[in-house]
Each structure stands twice: as C-alpha cells, then as structure tokens.
Amino acid sequence: MALDRKDLAILAELTTNARASHTELANKVGLSSTALARRQKALEDDGYIQAYQAALDLAQFGLTTTVLVRIALESQSDEALKAFEAEVVKCPSVVRCFLMSGTDDYILIVLARDIQDFERIHRTELSRLPRVARVQSSFALREVVNRAVPTVVFGEAKR
Amino acid sequence: MALDRKDLAILAELTTNARASHTELANKVGLSSTALARRQKALEDDGYIQAYQAALDLAQFGLTTTVLVRIALESQSDEALKAFEAEVVKCPSVVRCFLMSGTDDYILIVLARDIQDFERIHRTELSRLPRVARVQSSFALREVVNRAVPTVVFGEAKR
DNA sequence: CCAGGATGCGCGTCGGTGTGCCCAAGGAGA
DNA sequence: TCTCCTTGGGCACACCGACGCGCATCCTGG
Numbered sequence A, B: 001m002a003l004d005r006k007d008l009a010i011l012a013e014l015t016t017n018a019r020a021s022h023t024e025l026a027n028k029v030g031l032s033s034t035a036l037a038r039r040q041k042a043l044e045d046d047g048y049i050q051a052y053q054a055a056l057d058l059a060q061f062g063l064t065t066t067v068l069v070r071i072a073l074e075s076q077s078d079e080a081l082k083a084f085e086a087e088v089v090k091c092p093s094v095v096r097c098f099l100m101s102g103t104d105d106y107i108l109i110v111l112a113r114d115i116q117d118f119e120r121i122h123r124t125e126l127s128r129l130p131r132v133a134r135v136q137s138s139f140a141l142r143e144v145v146n147r148a149v150p151t152v153v154f155g156e157a158k159r
Numbered sequence C: 001c002c003a004g005g006a007t008g009c010g011c012g013t014c015g016g017t018g019t020g021c022c023c024a025a026g027g028a029g030a
Numbered sequence D: 001t002c003t004c005c006t007t008g009g010g011c012a013c014a015c016c017g018a019c020g021c022g023c024a025t026c027c028t029g030g
Helices: A005-014 A022-029 A033-045 A078-088 A115-126 B005-014 B022-029 B033-045 B078-088 B115-126
Strands: A049-056 A065-073 A094-100 A106-112 A132-146 B049-056 B065-073 B094-100 B106-112 B132-146
Touching: A005 A022, A005 A033, A005 A049, A005 B049, A022 A033, A033 A049, A049 B005, A065 A078, A065 A115, A065 B094, A078 A094, A078 A106, A078 B132, A094 B065, A106 A115, A106 B132, A115 A132, A132 B078, A132 B106, B005 B022, B005 B033, B005 B049, B022 B033, B033 B049, B065 B078, B065 B115, B078 B094, B078 B106, B106 B115, B115 B132
Parallel strands: none
Antiparallel strands: A049 B049, A065 A106, A065 A132, A094 A106, A094 B132, A132 B094, B065 B106, B065 B132, B094 B106
16 A cells, blocks of 8 residues: 555644544645545554554653663573563663664663662662673763654655 | 642553543543543643654554664764754654763664665765764664653552 | 546534533641 | 631533535546
8 A cells, every 4th residue: 555645744744633633634634524534544444553642741750861771681592582571571661672783682761760760770670680791871961853753754755 | 740640540541542532531540521621631731741643653664674873973062963963853764863971972763664775874864964983883673662651650659 | 438436515413522510528727 | 626718520511523424526547
C-alpha cells in the first residue's frame, strides 16, 4: 500500500493533535470529512497508526536528568543475554534499552530526577542486573533534538 | 500540586488511549464523568499532559534500523556547539540528539531503512555537519525496552 | 465506452461534553 | 463541640457536534 501526500498530511497532523475531529482534520488536509474518515480508518487498520497516546511532560514530574548507560556483560552467551534482558525490563527508570553491536553490549536510557537520584537508581536498579561486567554512565547536558517521528517520513509525497 | 492515585490512573490510561471519552475513562478509574472531566482538564492546564499524539509504527515505513552515533567536535567553543546544533536539527533522519558530558560531545539516535540506507544518511546528512572531528556509529541489534514514560511515574500513589 | 475507485454532499442519529445544583467529608476556628 | 467553609464528587439535563450512511459525481485506466 502506498501513501500519498494527503495520507502523510493526515499522519503529520495526528502526530500533533491526536484528538482532532474528522472535520478539523479534513479542513487542514483539504478533504471532506467523509473521505478523511475513510483514509484515517485505513491508516489505522493497515497498522500505520499504532495507538493514540497522551504525551506527558516528564519535567513536570521532576524527571529532568537523562543518563546514557553503557553496559558490558561478562558473557555474550544466549543465557546471559536472556537473564539480563529479563531483569532490565523490570527497571522502572529505564525507558529504552538496545542490544548493540560493537564493544558495548547494551545501551540504556535512564530518566532520573537529578544526579543524586541517579545514584539511587544505580544502586537499586542497575547494580542488581545480572551478568554485568562493566557499567559506564554519561549524563546528557542538554537535549538538542527530540522527535517521535523522523521528519523524513512526512517528506515523501507521491501521488 | 500533588497527584493522587486516580490522577495517575487517568494519566496511565491516557498514555494508552488518548482518544478515550470521559465516560470511558470514568469507568476505568472509578469516577463519574464529571469528576473525571475536571481532573483531566486540570492535568492539561497544569501541564502534566503536553499533547495528544498518534504513535506511528515506524517499521511500517521501513525504518527498522536504529543507529547510535557518537560525535566529537573539533572544538567545544560556544560557537562550534551552536553551529553544529543549528545543522543537526535539520537532519531528517535524526530523532534524538543529546549534548553529553564525557569524551563524546554529542550522541544522536538515527533511524534508517537498513544498513545501506544508513550509509546514504551518513554521506548526505551526517558528514555535512560542521565542526565534526570524529563520528562513530553503533548499530542496535534489537530494542529490548521502549517506553515513552518510565513506569516509575505511575508507581507513586499518594492520596 | 465502460467500470472501479475515490470524493463530496446531505442527512439523521447517537454520543460526548459542559453546566448547574446538591451532597458528603474534612479542616479550621470560635 | 458546634459551625462554617472549602474541596471534591455525583446526578440530571440540554445542547452541540461528531460520526456514519446513502447516493450522486468525477476521474482514471482498461
């Protein structure tokens, strides 16, 4: 299934206003509400739209510190990876975790209130992860770009 | 302003179903639609809810490859940082960019269709960034955790 | 020329939303 | 201890808008 520029406009708008009504979207895209409803439903049914979710302001919850954590395991055996991953998904402060190529085995993104709070997280969450050989943390001083969707997605207009 | 467990339940539900109606949410949380509407509006006005946005399935767009890019600049001067940041925000394939402490100056998260596509991105987007001394890329083999909100946010029940 | 897909218009129904009012609980002060 | 006041909740209602349907139209490709 190919998406034309109107589909992309719909997606671009919904990534900003997920609660926009059919009429509202139809005006912005340049369609009637009927045609828009059909297209939106197709986008949902075909899996382009996964969900509609509220974006929380994490700073409002005091989570102003982002930490990148590089972790190397003692062993790269399948059993070690499984054991580590089974525990890392339980860490409440971890928002992302990648299994990486290269020297580091895993890279985590951790959210903390501040540096002291990260010390607590390091002690209560990270240091309890199994099979860990080395943990290296880097603090993000500033977030320069934060996009949910790369702009390249909306750039390709076809029809 | 302090949030009680019902507020957190509302937020937790809205991060899943941003288009849920007042009645629908009220049933899940255990409130009347009136009380829920008041709370939801308060959460929006107080800035806890930043926006409602559609989550796209990036794999559906062919973006299945995540790359972590570490970048060191020639100079850490304010001018060099500003020049670099002014350009990196324009890169369409970059979804996140952190100014970091430690040896690396910046860490980017880049989305690509595949490894060949990343070669193109490296050539057309990354290599054109100004003041760059060193670029080091690591491929994510798998995404173990991907949360928009750390679960720790919903864990604290107070009232 | 014809057929299929997509669009736009109009309509009716349904549901959500917002308001006003009353009630219950808790805290402060006399 | 009694009372007042504030805060949050629930109920009922009315209005308005969204949503989905049917049908006519248009455009394109065969």
